[in-house]
Amino acid sequence: MELNKFKEFTILNSPALVEYILETSSYPNEHEQSIMNASVDETQFLSILLKLMNAKNTLEIGVFTGYSLLATALALPEDGKVIAVDPNKEAYEFGLPHIKKAGVEHKIDFVEGPAMPFLNDLLAKGKEGCFDFAFVDADKDNYINYHEPLMKLVKVGGVIAYDNTLWFGIVALAEDDEKFNDPTLGSIKQYGYDAIKKVNTFLPNDPRIESTLLSIGDGVTLCRRKY
Numbered sequence: 001m002e003l004n005k006f007k008e009f010t011i012l013n014s015p016a017l018v019e020y021i022l023e024t025s026s027y028p029n030e031h032e033q034s035i036m037n038a039s040v041d042e043t044q045f046l047s048i049l050l051k052l053m054n055a056k057n058t059l060e061i062g063v064f065t066g067y068s069l070l071a072t073a074l075a076l077p078e079d080g081k082v083i084a085v086d087p088n089k090e091a092y093e094f095g096l097p098h099i100k101k102a103g104v105e106h107k108i109d110f111v112e113g114p115a116m117p118f119l120n121d122l123l124a125k126g127k128e129g130c131f132d133f134a135f136v137d138a139d140k141d142n143y144i145n146y147h148e149p150l151m152k153l154v155k156v157g158g159v160i161a162y163d164n165t166l167w168f169g170i171v172a173l174a175e176d177d178e179k180f181n182d183p184t185l186g187s188i189k190q191y192g193y194d195a196i197k198k199v200n201t202f203l204p205n206d207p208r209i210e211s212t213l214l215s216i217g218d219g220v221t222l223c224r225r226k227y
């Protein structure tokens, strides 16, 4: 629907290659705004990463229908837990049958509400250093604000992953580039673009982390907390 019109804008610059990657995996297209879901190649990568890290306790900021959440819950051990926060409980409930069918609901604590007060609550409850991993995929304007509480909540050696940091592949386009001025891009440029560019400048200059922007999905920046 409305959001899915942006499907042609990806960092791969090849609709055929995107379709090929998606069709050779299990394309999650049940929801009219399925473009909100992380891509299959990215969730598979995150799943392997979580297993390599032996992650047990994680945070998910921005759930939508729970596609990346399901991938996370599947990757966690039986006694693992992902705390997932989103004000949109309806969307979470849309995907919940799939989570139940996969038998991983017991690994998920869904919290209905905005992330910022929730992260501050966790800190007030003494949860510093309690998380191995955080996946940030909510309101892009707040990425920069989520970073400080997450730097306390995620343990030293843990990872914070910020999603969509290549923002439909337009972050590096010159303002006079034909693609940058495609009228379809209107709302993408109004929402998210400035915030993501700011984050992409901020993170590599934060001495407390090692960061790398991976060109997978719509771009995901991994930040490993050094101290």
Ligand code: SAM
Pocket: 036, 037, 038, 039, 061, 062, 063, 064, 065, 066, 067, 068, 069, 085, 086, 087, 088, 091, 113, 114, 115, 116, 137, 138, 139, 142
């Ligand atoms: N991570 C999901 C996936 O890949 O399957 C997609 C998440 S979707 C791109 C973004 C979600 O962020 C929406 O469901 C929206 O309700 C949520 N969101 C927006 N503002 C938020 C906030 N302040 N705190 C937490 N979640 C928020």
Ligand code: CA
Pocket: 036, 037, 038, 137, 163, 164
């Ligand atoms: Ca995303």
